[in-house]
Amino acid sequence: MGEAPVFFGDELLAGVSNGFDLKLKEFESAIVVGNKTYVIGGFDDSISNGVRIFDKSTDEWVVPIVLGTKPNEFKGHSLMRLNNERILVIKHNSKSNECVWFLEVGTQFVQEQKKRFETEVVSWSKGVIGDAERPIVISGPSGVGKGTLINMLMREFPTMFGFSVSHTTRAPRKKEENGVHYHFTNKDIMEEEIKAGKFLEHASVHGNLYGTSIEAVEVVADAGKRCILDIDVQGARSVRSSSLEAIFIFICPPSFEELEKRLRARGTETEELIQKRLRNAKAELEQGTSNGLFDHILVNDDLEACYERLKKILGLDGSTDASLKTSTEVFALPMEISLTKIDEKIIINSENADQKIVLDLTSMKGGAPGRTRGLRMYPAGLHTDV
Ligand SMILES: Nc1ncnc2c1ncn2[C@@H]1O[C@H](COP(=O)(O)OP(=O)(O)OP(=O)(O)O)[C@@H](O)[C@H]1O
Ligand SMILES: Nc1nc2c(ncn2[C@@H]2O[C@H](COP(=O)(O)O)[C@@H](O)[C@H]2O)c(=O)[nH]1
Numbered sequence: 001m002g003e004a005p006v007f008f009g010d011e012l013l014a015g016v017s018n019g020f021d022l023k024l025k026e027f028e029s030a031i032v033v034g035n036k037t038y039v040i041g042g043f044d045d046s047i048s049n050g051v052r053i054f055d056k057s058t059d060e061w062v063v064p065i066v067l068g069t070k071p072n073e074f075k076g077h078s079l080m081r082l083n084n085e086r087i088l089v090i091k092h093n094s095k096s097n098e099c100v101w102f103l104e105v106g107t108q109f110v111q112e113q114k115k116r117f118e119t120e121v122v123s124w125s126k127g128v129i130g131d132a133e134r135p136i137v138i139s140g141p142s143g144v145g146k147g148t149l150i151n152m153l154m155r156e157f158p159t160m161f162g163f164s165v166s167h168t169t170r171a172p173r174k175k176e177e178n179g180v181h182y183h184f185t186n187k188d189i190m191e192e193e194i195k196a197g198k199f200l201e202h203a204s205v206h207g208n209l210y211g212t213s214i215e216a217v218e219v220v221a222d223a224g225k226r227c228i229l230d231i232d233v234q235g236a237r238s239v240r241s242s243s244l245e246a247i248f249i250f251i252c253p254p255s256f257e258e259l260e261k262r263l264r265a266r267g268t269e270t271e272e273l274i275q276k277r278l279r280n281a282k283a284e285l286e287q288g289t290s291n292g293l294f295d296h297i298l299v300n301d302d303l304e305a306c307y308e309r310l311k312k313i314l315g316l317d318g319s320t321d322a323s324l325k326t327s328t329e330v331f332a333l334p335m336e337i338s339l340t341k342i343d344e345k346i347i348i349n350s351e352n353a354d355q356k357i358v359l360d361l362t363s364m365k366g367g368a369p370g371r372t373r374g375l376r377m378y379p380a381g382l383h384t385d386v
Contacts, residue, residue: 031079031080033084036054036056037053040077040079050066051122062119065117067113067124067368077092078339082361084105090359092337097330102125102126102367103123107368109367128371135229135247137246142263144253145306149300149306159225160225160226161225161228162219162223164217165181166183167190167193167202167209168182168184173268190202200239201231205235206273210232210235221371237293247296248293248296249296250289253299254300296313344360344362344364346361355379358376359376360377
């Protein structure tokens, strides 16, 4: 692949005029942040891994440690320095829900990682358009009917809800599919992954490890859906103290006898395991109903009546129009674009398209090691302000 002419963005000119000669490969572009020039692109280059840095203070090139999930290889992109912490990367010729990326170069997370690794670190963060609605945590003793209620919701509102597929070390039941009902794994692997920070929460439940990976929640939100987590009370407590702002719902049985009847009727556990689950249910019912951890407590006596109450809590009982709550509209971005910044809004211009597009960063939240959310993207003129 030959060397292409240098892309001279305004930021880059400052670096070049400082007297160093930068040669870019095809599909690479560069931008200056402080003393450093970041060259981004060339994702097929296994040495630079898509990012290299020229540090003017040492006069040296550095290949940084690159964290986060990087974008798939793309042929053409535009860069803009948002501040000393983040570079905005807009992928050309792609869809609005896939085109926005941030290379974090000085966020608190990146600063901490630089100290930890004692070298240059950058981190990718995907820009997610729109605010995913608050995730829903559903807890309750085994056999109370959590899965049944969740299935009813998913069946009635398939485009609105997505299930957070947990990891577990327990064996699959008949008809359970790996990757659909659970990610079935083993203890050693799961413990390694917990150490590596892959999980939002995890707990030992009825003698096995269960956990919600960060990825399990992210994939649902990335699909523009509202995430439902079916987790035990310990897990709910961990999520409460995490950054995930969820609604917490606890499901109770009408009686202990009825719970036992349902567990037996399900026929998925041995007698020994049924006894273990019933013993644990006592503590779970006590914790679930007494400590203010849950926002709502529902008794699952009559299934249909309980489902209607659940829908009411979620605003799906007809008082709001569920069909309006669809995911953000996706549209295509032009091939060649340039970027202009006005306050917290980025204007995406294209010579070949009449319409300018606005990327609104006003409610931008989050960043590494997850996604950057709360972005809005719309054709200019649609909203009166731009
Ligand atoms: N209101 C209800 N009345 C009678 N049976 C019910 C009711 N709700 C659920 N069930 C039945 O109870 C059994 C257990 O339900 P389910 O598997 O949904 O429980 P769960 O809370 O998800 O359990 P676990 O935590 O072990 O996954 C199932 O056979 C289901 O059909
Ligand atoms: N803390 C977590 N608990 C979880 C998770 N996934 C499921 N669970 C809970 O485990 C029990 C048993 O489930 P079963 O499928 O073996 O019957 C039940 O109470 C679930 O809510 C998780 O990721 N984290």
